[in-house]
Amino acid sequence: MVALRVGTDCSGIEAPLQALQQLGVPYQHVFSSEICPTVRKQLLANHSPQILYEDVLARDNNNAPYVDLYVAGWPCQGNSILGKRRGLADPRTRVVWSLLEYIHKQRPKVVMLENVANALRIDRGEQFNAVRSSLEDAGYVVQWRIICPKDIGVPVGRRRLYIVAVRTDLCFEFAWPTPQVHPIRLLDIIGPAPPGAHLNEPPGGGREAVGLSATIGPCIQKHCEIGACSRTSHGS
Numbered sequence: 001m002v003a004l005r006v007g008t009d010c011s012g013i014e015a016p017l018q019a020l021q022q023l024g025v026p027y028q029h030v031f032s033s034e035i036c037p038t039v040r041k042q043l044l045a046n047h048s049p050q051i052l053y054e055d056v057l058a059r060d061n062n063n064a065p066y067v068d069l070y071v072a073g074w075p076c077q078g079n080s081i082l083g084k085r086r087g088l089a090d091p092r093t094r095v096v097w098s099l100l101e102y103i104h105k106q107r108p109k110v111v112m113l114e115n116v117a118n119a120l121r122i123d124r125g126e127q128f129n130a131v132r133s134s135l136e137d138a139g140y141v142v143q144w145r146i147i148c149p150k151d152i153g154v155p156v157g158r159r160r161l162y163i164v165a166v167r168t169d170l171c172f173e174f175a176w177p178t179p180q181v182h183p184i185r186l187l188d189i190i191g192p193a194p195p196g197a198h199l200n201e202p203p204g205g206g207r208e209a210v211g212l213s214a215t216i217g218p219c220i221q222k223h224c225e226i227g228a229c230s231r232t233s234h235g236s
């Protein structure tokens, strides 16, 4: 199978690459961008992008490399219900224009953009409509959905807006995942605790032993060694 050329912006912990790995999709990690030095250290501990940009705003998108799949979650602080809800008046939110510029200049086959659910409503819907129109103007069929990850097999209860744009010439119809009847639990993912591990007492008593599986354990360990970056905390 030919390796998919993948680029991510505002790359964080590179969740999209974790997904490709778990799906067994061969990929070439062409670029990432991450402004936070601590997050960059973590990113490089787990992934090897051919180019790692620091501030995506400083990139010349005319000369940025082409990718087949482009994934980005633009900063959500201005859109979150936990913040001041300044939307596009918040300079962090306006990073989205750079992402759209990349898409217009390099025209990846498939684009996935992500933000907090409130991004659909903020600025009376103008931000979302501007993003959608820009993608359509660039020649994409655009779909979007609010999804709660726990309903599709990921033990996280935070609803998010997912925008999927497929270049019109591909005539490819994207299929959204089907919600599961029984949401997955964290315990199902991280597995039994190693002997002697400290356990939290769940409400109502009893102890459920949890530990780290071989897949997820090394990533979390690296994260703990490097330390968290406060600039990456997310709202909803």
Ligand SMILES: C[S@@+](CC[C@H](N)C(=O)[O-])C[C@H]1O[C@@H](n2cnc3c(N)ncnc32)[C@H](O)[C@@H]1O
Residues within 6 Å of the ligand: 009, 010, 011, 012, 013, 014, 015, 016, 033, 034, 035, 036, 039, 054, 055, 056, 057, 072, 073, 074, 075, 076, 095, 231, 232, 234
């Ligand atoms: C919503 S998170 C993205 C999460 C990401 N999809 C993941 O899998 O972890 C936004 C990220 O964008 C980064 N960021 C914010 N402004 C940036 C900029 N101008 N250039 C590059 N990265 C930026 C933040 O540090 C943060 O890690």
